[in-house]
Amino acid sequence: MRHFSLIALVCISFSAFAQNKIIVFQTDFGTKDGAVAEMKGVAIGVSPALQLFDLTHEIPAYNIWEAAYRLQQTAPYWPAGTVFVSVVDPGVGSARKSVVLKTKSGHFFVTPDNGTLTLVAKKLGIAAIRQIDESRNRRQHSAESYTFHGRDVYAYTAARLASGTITFEQVGPQLPDSVVRIPFQEPVYSNHIISGNIPVLDIQYGNIWTNIDGATFNQLKLQTGDTLHVKIFHGDTLVYTGDMPYVTTFSAVPDGAPLAYLNSLLNVSFALNMENFSIRYRIYSGPDWKVEISSKNG
Template sequence: MNPPSIVTLTTDFGEGSRYVGAMKGTLLSINPAVTIVDITHAIPPQDVLQGAIALAEATLYFPEGTLHIAVVDPGVGSTRRILYAEIAGQRYVLPDNGLLSCLADLAEPTTMRSVENKDWFRPDVSRTFHGRDIMAPVAARLSLGADPAELGPLCMDFVRIALPQAEQVANKINGEVTEVDSFGNLITNITADMLEGVPRGDGTRVHCDDHETFGIFEAYSDQPPMTLIALVGSGGKLELAIVDDSAKIMLGVRVGTAVTVEW
């Protein structure tokens, strides 16, 4: 693979964190020409599932060969591995803690290695910041064309976390809120495929916590401001939104809240 010199960052560090700057400095000190793209630094702290969802929904749109670093790493400094993986033409450097789970549901890794070559690390590796001291220098060297075979041994086993699955029964789909986006929209695990053939009119009821709305729409503008609306979002999943406002704030709903569609 002849990769472009693009490295993305997905972390739970928080927007404006100095830790992001430290990782970027490490990347640039090894490859000053690298293009660094921030996917998000707003993953909830230690929330591996949200990190896995973000990787699956964002990284596959990048040019083939792009390198993606993900640091949502509650086990940093432990015996958990760091992995290099190739999936669907993209390349990943990340802890082996379930961050690959959603990506692997879309396409299985074609190559995976345990990152063990200390010659590629920073000289002094902190037990609490492997993103800066291991993952960033590894990705920087790969962005310069270094051979992934030098990272460490091949391995095809990796940690998978259980992903919440929606269930479809007669005239009803039971799902849940799996993430909240930056607009406060509630994104569920009910997919567009599951909604195939479901009536879109007022005869279909969408229920979430103590709130309900009728019909499934195509765009936020299909309903007036401050209206609760259900629609299939850009990620191909049913979401609930308050038009021109935040459903998270207005409804007080969190990740894990049950959502049902009935018709």
């Protein structure tokens, strides 16, 4: 009896871990037309019990890198078993693979394997990857459509997976545990300099967000109020160089003055108090933007 109870508990736990009936959608479609509603309609048609949420539909057109970042930013805050659908797919209809990534954290990502998985694969780890078998996991009567895989393949497959209609193994054949990756500068400390990437802006305010985490930043052994020397590059071109204090609040510096701080993700960021750093210095984000930080305090 005890043995049976243990098996039942394991099965229940696995089921909750694998399918929790939650789908989170991300696209570059915008919401001016019916594309997003079509995807959600397909999902609800599979199971009305599904809970559907939006990450964003305002990814800049074709910007795979920003899609990758937004998944990394948000996925850890959703429970295990959540299924994410990300459709930023400039290669739709090409040879790029349609896949479902299961991460070691228990999240699922339904997307083209075109670089979108670069950051979640690294941050959350790869448990397994399966290529979507469209002979089984494609909306009925959609075989002649080659331009809306987000609706006909991704939303449909995600709904089947999230609702428990299919298991992860029934998505399709297993692939090697690797994804298409976009190269970028990872945070590293060397010779008293920290190098990193500017993956995204705090777009509403023009603050510069880096991927330099607190642990890497702490290798500079700074105290609050110490001064940083900051260089920002676009490719090999130096775009900005300047000094700024490391502070915990924006009000620690005068209006218009630069500052360095840890953002809500505990990554190093730069700002101008009450002004827009990005606009003033024409600094933007992406895999080809790099930052170097050193201490002015010895």
